[in-house]
Amino acid sequence: MKRLRWRCRRGTKELDILFERFLAKGYGALTDSERVTFERLLDCEDDQLQAWLLTDRRPTDGALDALVQRIRNIPR
Numbered sequence: 001m002k003r004l005r006w007r008c009r010r011g012t013k014e015l016d017i018l019f020e021r022f023l024a025k026g027y028g029a030l031t032d033s034e035r036v037t038f039e040r041l042l043d044c045e046d047d048q049l050q051a052w053l054l055t056d057r058r059p060t061d062g063a064l065d066a067l068v069q070r071i072r073n074i075p076r
Contacts, residue, residue, distance in 0.1 A: 037063045
């Protein structure tokens with residue numbers, strides 16, 4: 001989990017907050033397959049992540065899109 005927390009640190013406050021919240025409230029409910037998708041999401045560039053998580057743009061990959069929507073919908 002330590003490694004995963006480190007990978008979630010993106011250097012922008014907005015993304016850091018979203019990922020920290022998701023790790024605390026949503027990550028534990030992911031299936032093994034969804035956890036692999038989360039790792040793929042973390043491999044994406046920060047500008048893509050900002051567009052997907054902070055604007056109305058969506059990934060073309062269905063699995064990434066579903067995960068992005070889950071992250072966006074985590075309660076504050």
